[in-house]
Amino acid sequence: MKIKNWIKSLIFFEILVGMKATLTHFLRYRPITIEYPHVKKQLPDNYRGMLGLLKYDDGTEKCVGCDLCEAACPSRVIKVVSAEVPGEPAKRYAREYTMDMTRCLFCGLCVEACPVDALGMSQEFEWAVYDKRHLQLNKEQLLAIGDRAFPKREKRLEFQHPNVAWFNVACREMPEKEL
Ligand code: SF4
Ligand code: SF4
Numbered sequence: 001m002k003i004k005n006w007i008k009s010l011i012f013f014e015i016l017v018g019m020k021a022t023l024t025h026f027l028r029y030r031p032i033t034i035e036y037p038h039v040k041k042q043l044p045d046n047y048r049g050m051l052g053l054l055k056y057d058d059g060t061e062k063c064v065g066c067d068l069c070e071a072a073c074p075s076r077v078i079k080v081v082s083a084e085v086p087g088e089p090a091k092r093y094a095r096e097y098t099m100d101m102t103r104c105l106f107c108g109l110c111v112e113a114c115p116v117d118a119l120g121m122s123q124e125f126e127w128a129v130y131d132k133r134h135l136q137l138n139k140e141q142l143l144a145i146g147d148r149a150f151p152k153r154e155k156r157l158e159f160q161h162p163n164v165a166w167f168n169v170a171c172r173e174m175p176e177k178e179l
Contacts, residue, residue: 043123048106050124051099052145054117057153061143062118065094072113075103097139102132116157122149 008014016023034041043049054062065082081096111119122145129135137145154160 037126047123047125048108048121050101050122050127050145050149051104051110051142052120052122052147052149053097053139053142054120054146054150055143055153056156058156060156061093062116063094063097063114064116064118065092065097066115068113068115069110069119072109074107074109075105077101077104078110094139097142099137099142101127101135101137117154120146120150122146124149 056062063080065080067080067082070078070080077099079096079098079100080094082092083095085091085093106121108121111121124145127135
């Protein structure tokens, strides 16, 4: 027994037991780092990246300037100035739409609040800038992000749901949307 203990102390047996997990990983080494930015990781589908404004397949902006996203945003990122669509007094659009992305939490509440799915969260995350003013995005910049991130566009609502008034779009019982 004494010899056994003597050999154990000679080979630092307790330390080897303690280091077992470390040694196992060391001997089975597989790289887990990637050489960003040359190699990029596959992001999950529900990744919440930079926000963008979307259009219908005929190029019409989806946003109807209802301000619900502005009201839902906990960080006061969004500012919407709406106006009537010229010649169509029952319809409105966002004449101005700005986002101060320095304040955004990427919580997605604005996307959830939008009744016409006019906002989407893209997988863009490389938005580091030297000047914070470059993160004050206007409508054209947000539409460009939407175009890049969501090239597949939906039909206009009146063609998707011909029997449903356009202002009932939040109804949960509606049939599936056709793309
Ligand atoms: S993701 Fe959240 S914090 Fe950012 S604009 Fe939308 S509601 Fe506001
Ligand atoms: S909630 Fe949607 S439709 Fe209303 S202003 Fe915001 S983006 Fe536009």
